[in-house]
Amino acid sequence: MRLLGDWLESNSKKFGSRVILAADVTGPYESRVERASELVSLLKERMVAVKVNWHLLLPYGVLGLRELVERCGDAGLPVIADMKLNDIGATNVETAETLFSNGFDALIANPFVGYKGGIDELVSKCREMRKGIVLLVYMSHSGAREGYGLKVGNEPLYLRFARETRRWGADGAIVSSKSPSIIRQVRSVLRKEQVILSPGVGVQGGDARRALKAGSDYVIVGRSITEAKDPSRSVDAINRELAVDTA
Numbered sequence: 001m002r003l004l005g006d007w008l009e010s011n012s013k014k015f016g017s018r019v020i021l022a023a024d025v026t027g028p029y030e031s032r033v034e035r036a037s038e039l040v041s042l043l044k045e046r047m048v049a050v051k052v053n054w055h056l057l058l059p060y061g062v063l064g065l066r067e068l069v070e071r072c073g074d075a076g077l078p079v080i081a082d083m084k085l086n087d088i089g090a091t092n093v094e095t096a097e098t099l100f101s102n103g104f105d106a107l108i109a110n111p112f113v114g115y116k117g118g119i120d121e122l123v124s125k126c127r128e129m130r131k132g133i134v135l136l137v138y139m140s141h142s143g144a145r146e147g148y149g150l151k152v153g154n155e156p157l158y159l160r161f162a163r164e165t166r167r168w169g170a171d172g173a174i175v176s177s178k179s180p181s182i183i184r185q186v187r188s189v190l191r192k193e194q195v196i197l198s199p200g201v202g203v204q205g206g207d208a209r210r211a212l213k214a215g216s217d218y219v220i221v222g223r224s225i226t227e228a229k230d231p232s233r234s235v236d237a238i239n240r241e242l243a244v245d246t247a
């Protein structure tokens, strides 16, 4: 695939959006994938990518999500698996292969597992299969400070994770939209081509505009869209707020 950042940027220009849909459909398990497919069809020209989390991955698995993933691919939208992958290299590699050989384009991993024997093999696999990897640098719940905000030596762990995102050559970082000052710090560490994806907008209280102003590239939005009476209106409102120039 193209580099994740290039792909997102080209979609952003094409669709005038900086929204990644978190396709977190809840309710009866049997009908979740159908609802997610409807959302993709409805919103495919209003967003830049789709993120899939346990809401779908657990009940369906990658085989059960093939049609949904294909539908995204047909619409030109990368599909990001939000595994927050955090295991030994061999297991990470097996997980990545399973996702990527079933159409997923990128995954999210946790840098906490460390490089040697953890993330190193995963990064190599992603490069070999030409797929994306995004690292979790600062989360959006208040307890994030107890882990990602811990002081290690003289600096908070998230800053170290930001430097590792740069050093390990990941495609980007996840940083909460609710922490603009942390977004700013992470942005100053990352390479220009490494993207910052920010969840926490809407229901969790994050402000999309402030996140982008601080240096985020894209916002990840779930319930404010998936649970809206009119999901298109909800995405359009965020897109208008962020007013991206279309090419």
Ligand code: 3DU
Pocket (backbone or CB within 6 Å): 022, 024, 053, 082, 138, 139, 140, 141, 174, 176, 199, 200, 201, 202, 203, 204, 220, 221, 222, 223, 224
């Ligand atoms: O709060 P929302 O409904 O907009 O969903 C946000 C999504 O992003 C959801 O899948 C959640 O698991 C994920 N996420 C965070 O909310 C915060 C993080 O730091 C990382 C991922």
